[in-house]
Amino acid sequence: MVKKNTCVFISGKGSNLKNLITHSRNYNFPIRISLVISNNKDANGVMYAKKYKIPYIFINSKIKNNDKEILLNLKKYKISFICLAGYMKIISYKIIQKYQNRIINIHPSLLPKFKGLNTFSRVLKDKEKKTGCTVHYVNKQLDSGNTIMQKVFFLDPNDDEPSVKLKTQKMEYKAFPEAIIKIFRYI
Ligand code: GRF
Numbered sequence: 001m002v003k004k005n006t007c008v009f010i011s012g013k014g015s016n017l018k019n020l021i022t023h024s025r026n027y028n029f030p031i032r033i034s035l036v037i038s039n040n041k042d043a044n045g046v047m048y049a050k051k052y053k054i055p056y057i058f059i060n061s062k063i064k065n066n067d068k069e070i071l072l073n074l075k076k077y078k079i080s081f082i083c084l085a086g087y088m089k090i091i092s093y094k095i096i097q098k099y100q101n102r103i104i105n106i107h108p109s110l111l112p113k114f115k116g117l118n119t120f121s122r123v124l125k126d127k128e129k130k131t132g133c134t135v136h137y138v139n140k141q142l143d144s145g146n147t148i149m150q151k152v153f154f155l156d157p158n159d160d161e162p163s164v165k166l167k168t169q170k171m172e173y174k175a176f177p178e179a180i181i182k183i184f185r186y187i
Pocket of ligand 1: 010011012013014015016017045085086087106107108133169172
């Protein structure tokens with residue numbers, strides 16, 4: 001199998017990045033993680049790039065037109081697929097256009113419910129019966145691209161924000177790799 005050169009964008013903890021790295025080391029997994037981009041120099045996730053000797057770069061998201069630098073690096077590392085894994089910035093339209101249907105994101109709710117930030121507190125406030133995570137294509141509207149995969153769990157009356165986060169992330173570690181396998185199944 002020819003693996004797709006993939007870039008993972010992160011901003012923080014990087015547990016999804018770590019999970020994707022683990023899966024990508026499997027011979028049959030369709031992607032190779034060839035580059036990690038972080039907008040945050042202190043992102044814990046960068047540690048995983050270092051540990052597994054994956055090239056990584058920092059992008060200063062305060063600088064205008066930083067998409068030029070991003071695009072140059074995507075070209076340099078021959079990137080054909082992008083995973084957003086806890087990346088807290090909006091991807092510019094130029095990049096979305098260039099990588100149309102080749103950028104996916106993981107979101108900690110059952111989209112279209114609870115787009116944006118602070119999902120866990122909103123899920124609890126609205127007394128949802130169930131929640132979960134969504135892997136979706138990225139388009140120019142926030143958290144609105146087509147869904148590739150969702151994982152659902154039922155909330156418990158004792159759930160609080162930390163427990164919902166824990167349960168959601170557990171689902172994410174299944175959903176993200178499964179979504180990638182689903183995308184490349186017939187290619
Ligand atoms: C995940 O919960 C993801 O759904 C959201 O950001 C979080 C990133 O976590 N977009 P991590 O950095 O992968 O641990």
